Amino acid sequence: GAGVSQSPSNKVTEKGKDVELRCDPISGHTALYWYRQSLGQGLEFLIYFQGNSAPDKSGLPSDRFSAERTGGSVSTLTIQRTQQEDSAVYLCASSLILAGGLMAFGETQYFGPGTRLLVL
Amino acid sequence: SQQGEEDPQALSIQEGENATMNCSYKTSINNLQWYRQNSGRGLVHLILIRSNEREKHSGRLRVTLDTSKKSSSLLITASRAADTASYFCATSWQGAQKLVFGQGTRLTINP
Numbered sequence: 468g469a470g471v472s473q474s475p476s477n478k479v480t481e482k483g484k485d486v487e488l489r490c491d492p493i494s495g496h497t498a499l500y501w502y503r504q505s506l507g508q509g510l511e512f513l514i515y516f517q518g519n520s521a522p523d524k525s526g527l528p529s530d531r532f533s534a535e536r537t538g539g540s541v542s543t544l545t546i547q548r549t550q551q552e553d554s555a556v557y558l559c560a561s562s563l564i565l566a567g568g569l570m571a572f573g574e575t576q577y578f579g580p581g582t583r584l585l586v587l
Numbered sequence: 588s589q590q591g592e593e594d595p596q597a598l599s600i601q602e603g604e605n606a607t608m609n610c611s612y613k614t615s616i617n618n619l620q621w622y623r624q625n626s627g628r629g630l631v632h633l634i635l636i637r638s639n640e641r642e643k644h645s646g647r648l649r650v651t652l653d654t655s656k657k658s659s660s661l662l663i664t665a666s667r668a669a670d671t672a673s674y675f676c677a678t679s680w681q682g683a684q685k686l687v688f689g690q691g692t693r694l695t696i697n698p
Contacts, residue, residue: 471629498684500685500686502688508690508691509675509688509689509690509691510630510675510677510688512685512686512687512688515684515685517684523684523685526685556628558629558630560630564684574618574620574635574679575620575632575635576620576630576632576686577632578622578629578630578631579629580628580629581628581629
């Protein structure tokens with residue numbers, strides 16, 4: 468079956484512009500995550516969606532960052548007024564969360580290929 | 588913080604040798620996972636070990652977990668050039684769904 472897909476693969480924008488990054492999770496996966504990875508660094512958690520629950524936004528670095536997930540499937544990460552320090556690879560992942568929110572069988576996260584964002 | 592830290596940051600070995608990477612973390616965990624990343628793009632899940640497990644195997648991979656030392660190791664036996672990648676450990680703890688990733692170990696297998 469299809470894995471997690473992200474678009475665009477690469478995005479070059481000018482400082483101050485807004486960008487939207489898209490993530491299509493694996494069909495049936497209830498949880499969706501966004502991470503950011505700067506060059507040569509580990510992954511930085513941004514936001515997490517699970518079903519109809521309120522998202523965990525604790526990792527968003529500033530109010531210029533927002534994300535939504537429509538219909539429990541596709542998610543869009545929006546960065547407003549981009550800054551050069553926003554340049555990074557933005558990775559999306561999905562996983563299957565069982566009833567009750569217990570990550571028993573489905574703790575593995577499946578990652579998309581990422582969107583490489585460059586802010587000039 | 589919960590963040591795992593991998594050691595070493597970089598490792599270069601000859602093809603056929605074994606590669607060992609270590610991960611340390613700070614608080615009690617629910618499980619620990621290892622991921623591989625090629626060329627700075629998407630991560631691929633390798634193996635998951637739960638807090639009540641001490642060792643797991645998957646093909647040429649062997650993972651150990653020592654909860655008393657809050658550490659894990661990933662052993663890749665009989666390394667191949669295709670194993671060249673960055674390897675990350677990630678931890679989760681009870682009540683939290685997100686994973687916390689370490690900074691990774693960059694592994695290079697020389698032919």
